[in-house]
Amino acid sequence: MTCRQTPLRLFGSPDSANLVVRLALEELNLAYEFVAVDRAKREHDAPAYLQMNPQGLLPVLVDPRQDAPVFETGAILLHLVDRSGQLGPDPASPSRGRFLKWLFFTSNTLHADLRASFKPDRYMPRPDCRPAFIRALRVRIEQHFSMLEREYSASPGPYLLAADPTVIDFYIAACARWAQLYPDGFQLKIAPYSELRSMMGALEDRPAVVRACRLEHIEGAPFTAPRHLDLPGITD
Ligand SMILES: N[C@@H](CCC(=O)N[C@@H](CS)C(=O)NCC(=O)O)C(=O)O
Incomplete structure (x- = not known):
């Protein structure tokens, strides 16, 4: 059996x-x-x-x-x-704290602000206040990516912790994809963030990334030149 x-x-x-x-x-x-x-x-x-x-x-x-x-x-x-036991340091590793802080930053701050920028009406019901809210979010999101760019510059790279990717790199690359496509009223321009861009280019060459994107119906270069999906229900 x-x-x-x-x-x-x-x-x-x-x-x-x-x-x-x-x-x-x-x-x-x-x-x-x-x-x-x-x-x-x-x-x-x-x-x-x-x-x-x-x-x-x-x-x-x-x-x-x-x-x-x-x-x-x-x-x-x-x-x-x-x-x-893969894609991130184990609890005894000296880089565990660095791993955790950027993972939580990405989740609690970057992703949370992006979410508000995709659906500002849910966070700011008054339409007359919404443009100012979106402007403030845009400044915050650009600051988050600048902070990450500095952290990537300090790494031997191309990934945040070193030569091998961790889940943080996947999370940040996806956030950068969405920031270029989905905020209400602006799109992040990724070109100035050269270290982030090379990290995302390196991810795009990985067979697992190609497979995952195909399964998600994502075409082209998913992070460095993202394109909208032509499917209903994506951002509803
Ligand atoms: N903090 C949540 C955010 C997840 C999230 O924003 N999910 C979106 C899709 S990208 C969603 O389910 N949206 C449906 C809705 O807001 O009604 C997480 O990290 O899982």
Whole structure:
């Protein structure tokens, strides 16, 4: 009798935050099932989905070894690093603190500000205040990328911690992709951030990144020359 282990299950929609998790899963070569959630039909608001993530946000990772579904992109990434012992330093490593602080910065600050820039109406209901809100977000987001650019310049590179990528690089590259495509009223210009750009170029050459992007319906150079997806329901 063969005993088949239940694989990981990733819930997501093309080019949503699940992209980051997919990049890590493909790089780790882990078996997983992708469960498509139709954002146009607001399937992430359905009771069954809210039981997994009461925020109604993508992504969710169901790991049969865990006693509950995992949500929050940063938490899922850290879980995958700890589970696999790859794509990030272990807790005893001297670079663990550096790894954690930039992972949390990316999740709590960069990704959070980007989210507000994609949906400013949810954060600033008054339309007359929205242009000023968007301007402030733009300044913050550019400062975040400048800070990251300085950190990449200080690394022997091309990745944040050194010669090999960690989940942080995938997360930052995806944030840079979205910052160039989805903010309401502006697009980040990536050219001035040359270290970030070379890191993203190096990622684009990795077979796992090519595979993940194909599965997410992303065409062309996903980070250095991103293009909108021609699919319904992406940003609804
Ligand atoms: N802090 C969350 C943010 C996730 C997030 O913003 N997900 C978006 C897709 S990129 C989403 O589910 N949007 C649906 C909505 O806002 O209704 C995380 O890191 O997982």
